Amino acid sequence: MSSDPWGRVDETGTVYVRTADGEQVVGSWQAGSxxxxxxxxxxxxEGLVVEIGLLEKRVRTTDLSAKDAQAAIDHLREQVDAHHAVGDLDALRGRLDKLVATVEARREERKQQRxxxxxxxxxxxxxxxxEAEQLAQSDQWRAAGERLRALVDTWKGLPRLDRKSDDELWHxxxxxxxxxxxxxxxHFAQLDAQREEARRTKERLVAEAEALSDSTDWGPTAARYRELMAEWKAAGRAQREHEDDLWNRFRGAQDVFFAARSSVFAERDAEQSxxxxxxxxxxxxxxKLLPITDLKAARAAFRSVNERWEAIGHVPRDARPKVEGRMHAVERAIQEAEEAEWRRTNPEARARAEGLTGQLQAAVDKLKAQIEQARAQGNNARADKLEKELEGRQALLDQALKGLQEFGG
Structure with missing residues (x-):
């Protein structure tokens, strides 16, 4: 009989292994010692030890699935439980039990990770x-469209959910x-319709602009071109392939008109200068007629100047007030001279002036006599009062005398 710490062989050749539950038959041996x-x-x-060690390493260092790991553990456990080996089988069972716990922990970890x-x-x-539902309301057509396409690519790169949830979100x-x-x-259909309407409107504006291009009715035509330009801006843009051509025709017609008008105005400006x-x-x-000394000669000379003035055409608008003002000043001087002459030669006015002067002179003489009398009587207060009144009457008399001089008297 032979033995070691984990097993023995009896006289009949039966091999036993020692376990915590007692000896277990491993097999029989008849071929040798x-x-x-x-x-x-x-x-x-030792072969089982190696296999268990390899499995422990695979579980620890690879992505071996829990199902495959458990199958390998069960296969090794069957071999250990079959007692066809001599060694510390209980230790191997302990290692397999730990491996099961590791696989279960890994399974739970992966479950939580998933x-x-x-x-x-x-x-x-x-x-x-x-984000897609928000973009669906956007009017930033290019940017929103590009972003939605990017969202589709992002969606394709994400894991699938359960079918119900995934289908609902995808919907x-x-x-x-x-x-x-x-x-x-x-939007673009409406934009196309608007651009087509703009094209028709601008074709009508171009036709009218071209018809007006040879007009010589400068003011009204220029005003109409301004109205056409306002209508052009209000019409909006036509299709790209039409817009530039229509604009070139419209602008060209205006250029023809305004070039002709500028030429005519240049000639007119030279004439007015x-x-x-x-x-x-x-x-x-x-x-040179001022100051007026001979009214009759001045009047005749001014009439001659004025007739020649009226025969001359327009002058530049900004220079008109100054040059006309100079003529008006001479004209006013002649008119004032005529008024003075009329007052001087008017018999009724002269008679009224002489009458007023006589009345004022009589009043002044009377006041002087009253003042002398008051002074002689010693009534200085009355004399002072009368002198103040005399001052006012004397001033009126002086003014009347000055006016009477205008009549040559």
Whole structure:
């Protein structure tokens, strides 16, 4: 009989292994010595040790699934429980039990990880749906369209959820994209209609602008061109392929008209500048009549100047007030001289002036006599009062005398 710490061989060749539950039969050995029998079954044990060690490493360092790991553990446990090896089988069972606990912990960890990933994917998809629904109301057609396409790529890169949740979120996401596409299509259809209407309006404006281009009715035509320009701006833009051509025709028609008007106005300005020189010379000639000493000669000379003035055409508008003002000043001086002459030669006015002067002179003489009398009587208070009254009457008399001089008297 042969033995070691974990097993023995009896006289009949039966091999036993020692366990916590007592000895268990490993097998029988008839081919050689008991030592060879123990060595054979010890090698079986070492093979199990190696296999368990490899499995522990795979579980620890690879992404071996819990299902495959458990199957490998069960297979090794069957071999250990079969007692076909000599060694510390209880230790191997303990290692397998620890490995089961490790696999279960890994299974739970992966379950929680998948749950977190699922929650993150759900949150990410819900965020995509919310953003897509907001973009569906946007009028920033290009930017919103590009962003929606980017959201689709992001969605494709996210894990799938459970079918019900994934389908519901995708339905909302797809509906938002469809709503945006429908609004964008309607917008551009309306824009096309507006541009077509703008094209028709601008073709009408171009036709009228071209018809007016050879007009010589400068003021009203220029005003109409301003109205046409306002209508052009209000019409909006036509299609790109028409807008530039229509604008070139419209602008070209205006250029023809305004170039012709500028040419005519340049000639007119030159003529008016020459007219201004002539009128300034006449104004200078009229101013030489001042001051007026011979009213009749001044009146005749001014009439001659004025007739020549009226024969001259327009002058530049900004120079008109000054040159006309010079003529008006001479004209007013002649009128004032005529009024003075009339007052001087008017018999009725002269008689009224002489009558007033006589009345004032009599009143002054009377006041002087009264003052002398008051002084002689010693009534100085009355004399002072009368002198003040005399001052007022004397001033009126002086003024009347001055007016009477205008009549040559």
């Amino acid at each position: 008991p030592e060879e029998a123990l060595a054979y079954f010890e090698r079986k044990y 749950a977190r990933q699922s929650d993150e994917a759900r949150k990410a998809k819900e965020d995509l749906v919310v 909302r996401f797809s509906h938002a994209r469809s709503a945006f596409s429908k609004r964008r299509k309607a 020459e007219n201004l020189k002539l009128k300034e010379e006449l104004a200078e000639e009229a101013e």
